[in-house]
Amino acid sequence: MRMQMDVQGDGPTLILVGGGLTGALSWVPHQERLKSTRRVGRAQPLAVQYGLENRALPDGYSVEMESAALGAAIDALDPGQALDVVAWSYGGAITLDWALDHPDRVRTLTLIEPPAFWVLQATGMEDADSRRESDEVRAGYAGMTRDVTEEQLATFVRQAGLCPPDRSPQELPAWPEWVRHRRSLRTGAAPWAHTDSAARLRAFDRPVLLFKGTGSAHFLHRIIDALGSTLPRAEVVELPGGHAPQIVAMEDFLARLAAFQAAAR
Numbered sequence: 001m002r003m004q005m006d007v008q009g010d011g012p013t014l015i016l017v018g019g020g021l022t023g024a025l026s027w028v029p030h031q032e033r034l035k036s037t038r039r040v041g042r043a044q045p046l047a048v049q050y051g052l053e054n055r056a057l058p059d060g061y062s063v064e065m066e067s068a069a070l071g072a073a074i075d076a077l078d079p080g081q082a083l084d085v086v087a088w089s090y091g092g093a094i095t096l097d098w099a100l101d102h103p104d105r106v107r108t109l110t111l112i113e114p115p116a117f118w119v120l121q122a123t124g125m126e127d128a129d130s131r132r133e134s135d136e137v138r139a140g141y142a143g144m145t146r147d148v149t150e151e152q153l154a155t156f157v158r159q160a161g162l163c164p165p166d167r168s169p170q171e172l173p174a175w176p177e178w179v180r181h182r183r184s185l186r187t188g189a190a191p192w193a194h195t196d197s198a199a200r201l202r203a204f205d206r207p208v209l210l211f212k213g214t215g216s217a218h219f220l221h222r223i224i225d226a227l228g229s230t231l232p233r234a235e236v237v238e239l240p241g242g243h244a245p246q247i248v249a250m251e252d253f254l255a256r257l258a259a260f261q262a263a264a265r
Contacts, residue, residue, distance in 0.1 A: 001058070001065065002072040004044040009035025013078045016042050017070065020090025020115075020191075021156075022174075022181045023048030026247065027088075033254060043073055045091055051183035061187065063194035067097040074098075074105065082107040084261050088246060089113055089160075093191060100200045108264045110209040110257060111227070112246050113220040115191055120219070122198040125226040130219035133159070137219075138192050141185065148182040156185060161216035161243035201230040208234040209260045211253070213245035235260065 006024060008031055016031065018024040024042040031040045046069050050057050058065065074083065084107050087095035092114025099106050117134055120126035137159050144152055154169040157178060163169045169178070208231050212224040220243065228236040237256055241248025 001046065001069040002076060003046065003066075003069045004049055005041045005073045005077060006031075006044075007039060007041045007077060009037070009039050011038045013081065013083050014038045014040050015074060015077075015083055015085045016040060017085065017087035017091035017095045018042065018044055018048060019088040019092075020045060020047060020187070021162075021184050022177055023052075023091075023184060025177065025181070026244075029250065030246070030254070041073075041077055043070055043091070045070075045094060045184075047090070047187050048181065048184040051181060051186060054183055057186065062190050063094055063097055066094040067101065070094055070098050071102065071105075081105070084108045084110075086110040086257065087112070087114070089243065090115060090187075090191065092116070093194070097194065097196070099206070100196065100204055103204055103206055106206045108207045108209065108261050110211070110260070111224075112211040113213065113216060113224060113243055114227075115220065116194075116223055116227075117192050117219075118195045119201070119223050119226045119230075122196060122201070123226040123230050125222060125229075127222065130222040133217055133219040134192070138189065141188060141191075144185050145188050146186075148185050150179060150182070153178055153182045153185070159217060161213065161220065164215065164242065198230055201227065202232060204231055205233060207260070207264045209257065210234055210236045211245055211256075212236065212238050213241040213243055213248070214238060215240075215242045216245075217243065 016027040024044040027042045092111040093116040157163045157169045239245035239249040246253040
C-alpha cells in the first residue's frame with residue numbers, strides 16, 4: 001500500500017504528514033507558503049483516505065501498515081534521499097515509526113504532538129493523569145468502529161485539545177470539515193496496540209524538533225517531554241494553539257521550522 005501524496009513546488013523535498021482527523025488537508029496553507037522554494041508533498045494517512053471514502057480499513061490495520069504506506073509513498077517520490085519530514089498528531093506517531101525504521105532516510109524530523117502512547121511506557125514517564133486520559137480516548141475510539149456520530153466527534157476534539165475549554169466544538173470554523181472527516185477516526189485500538197523501545201529512541205541520531213501546543217491534552221505534552229528527554233538530538237518548542245499550534249501559530253511555527261532545518265544543513 002502507498003499513501004496518497006499531493007506534490008507541489010520545486011527544490012529540496014519536504015514531506016508533510018497529515019493528522020488522524022483532517023489528514024493532508026490541514027497542511028494546504030503550509031504547502032502554499034513553502035512550495036516556492038521546496039518540493040512539498042502532503043501525505044494522506046490510510047485511515048483518513050478510507051474514512052473519506054467510507055470504506056472499512058484493511059484487515060490487520062496497524063500503525064506499522066500506515067508506516068509502510070508512508071515509506072512506499074516517500075520512496076516513490078524521492079528514492080534514496082535523506083529528507084525533511086514534518087508530521088502532526090496521529091501522522092506523527094506513524095512517522096516516528098517510519099523514521100526509527102529508516103534513520104538513513106531522515107535529514108530532519110519534526111513532530112507535533114504525536115499520540116505515540118508506547119513512548120510513555122517505554123520511557124517510564126507515564127503518570128496517573130496521562131494514563132487516565134489515554135484510557136478515556138481509547139474508550140471513545142472503541143465506539144467509533146462502524147460510524148462516528150457528531151457527539152463522539154465533539155468528545156474527541158475536546159479530549160485532544162483541538163477545542164478551547166470555553167468553546168463548543170460546533171461553533172468553531174473547523175467543525176464542518178471535522179464532520180466531513182469524522183470517519184477518519186475509525187482506527188479502533190491500533191494506536192494503542194503499537195509498541196516500541198526506548199533503546200530505539202536513544203539510538204536515533206537525527207535532528208528532531210518537537211512541538212507542543214499550550215492548552216493541549218496532558219498526555220500529549222507528556223509524550224513530547226518523554227521524546228525530548230530520550231532522543232539524543234531533540235529540541236522542544238511550545239507555541240499557542242492547543243493541539244494545533246502549527247495552524248493557530250502558523251507564522252511562529254514556520255519560522256522555527258525554517259531555522260531548525262537551516263541549522264541542519
